[in-house]
Amino acid sequence: MKVSTHLAMIAALLHSRAAVTAFQQLSTTSPARLASRSIASTSSRVILSSATETGSAEKGGGSGGRVAASVSDKDILSKTSSSSSSSSPKPPAQALDTNPPKGTRDFYPPDMRLRTWLFSQWRDVAALYGFSEYDAPVLESESLYTRKAGEEVTQQLYNFVDKGERAVALRPEMTPSLARMVMAKKGGLNLPLKWFSIPQCWRYERMTRGRRREHFQWNMDVWGVSGIEAEAELLSAMVTFFEKVGLTSEDVGIKVNSRLVIGEVLTELGVSEEKFAATCVLVDKLEKVPLDAIQGELEELGLDRSVVEKLTSVLTNKSIESISAVLPPDSEAVKQLTQLFKLCEAYGIQDWVLFDASVVRGLAYYTGIVFEAFDRKGVLRAIAGGGRYDKLLETFGGEPTPAAGFGFGDAVIVELLKERDVLPSFEGSGFDTVVFAMNESLYGVAIEVASKLRASGQTVDLILENKKPKWVFKHASRNEAKYCVIVAADEYENGEVSVKDLALGEQTPVKIDALSEWAENVSRQ
Secondary structure, eight states, rough: OHHHHHHHHOOOOOOHHHHHHHHHTTTTTTTHHHHHHHHHHHHHHHHHHHHHHHHHHHHHHTSSSSSOOOOOOOOHHHHHHHHTSOOOOOOOOOOOOOOOTTTTOOOOOHHHHHHHHHHOOOOOOHHHTTOOOOOOOOOOGGGGGSSSSOOOGGGGGGEEEOSOEEEEESSOOOOHHHEEEEETTTOSSSSEEEEEOEEEEEEOOBBBBBBBBEEEEEEEESOOOTTTTHHHHHHHHHHHHHTTTOOTTTTTTEEEEHHHHHHHHHTTTTTGGHHHHHHHHHHHHHTTOOOOGGGGHHHHOOOHHHHHHHHHHHHHSHHHHHHTTTTTTTTTTHHHHHHHHHHHHHHHHHHTTTTTTOOSOTTTTSSSSSEEEEESSSSSSOEEEEEOOOOOOHHHOOOOOOOOOOEHHHHHHHHHHHHOOOOOOSOOOOOOOEESSSSSHHHHHHHHHHHHHHHHHOOEEEEEOOOOHHHHHHHHHHHSSSEEEOEEEEEHHHEEEEEEEEEEEEEEEGGGGHHHHHHHHHTTT
């Protein structure tokens, strides 16, 4: 037999097999499936018969002539079938890690209710003090934060190079973004400005209680006021918030100092002004690490150990009178601090504030008054902090502009409110009323009732399911609803619904036409 004949036979066989496979993929119960069986049988017989006849003719008509292996092998169809080939089972899907990235949080509905409540407290206080809200991108240019003063924040950036080859970072704080926005207006903003924001900030740092790698932060800033009146206003706003959420001066204190104290001491010790910011950052670290731990950084600055030892001895002072004794007679720092405490008395917050020379704050851009709110029991880390930063705009190439502000994180204050047992419960949804119909034929009426109540300003959960009253009452109680409106056939015939006061357990009929009036009345109670 010629090679070409063998190839033709194999091609015909494979072509037929492909047709068979295509038909067999149809539904086993369909007429096409049944037809495919007869087609396959007929096609196979034709091909095999043709191959045998061809082989016999070439050998002189005998039945013992050579035939192709594909023809003599009766299992050729099963060997060429893709469906019968052994296929390894798919590996099981990898289980999803349901935890959020380390240091971050999910906000389930109760968590969101807490967050919304906290943010509303911050916004209310900001409004009381005449501040306007602003925002900025969470993604900023990395150069906005890479100041060279040894600050921890520069080593804690979530930073990367984007697809446009730009070095960017998730913001670790909001103040540089605010400075960028002010600069962008090129003097077009009317000063003074009082702005606030509640940004989400990111820092890759060691986590402790009240410290995460992402947090929300209430920022309040005053630009264009050079006097310490701005700091006094900020301190008063902070205290107003504490009082608003149920804390007292026995729970929280606010330590106050001035960077000018360190500046005056360094000047007496012969340290240049250029080293002032970096020295402040180092001194701030001494609250967490021993002096030996920063010895190398001191040497890089060209500072003798004696300089820092002198500074730390000065910073142990806890009163303005005692600090006055170690500063020059005409100390600007003492004048500022004295005036600030007088203003705090005028605001009525003197029980909250105290002088503490050890408060330096770890950011290099602070230039004057600095302050830090703390837990008087000493259980939690700093609650909030801020100060004056008159030269920040200048470091970005702008004009020097007086500015002061504070940052107030969400994590520590929530821990403190839990610690003092003054944090409200947010387990329930807290809507006003649950409306449900006793049967499906009354669903339309229930929708009408819910719509009337919503139009009157009530928050309403409408139940359009076949539920028993016991389940509905339990659902309403679990979600801390105030009322339950029951749409039943007998009451509806009288144009009424039953309203149950879940706090008192009393149930009274109310005309459907009078529901709006009822809703307005209970809202005033």
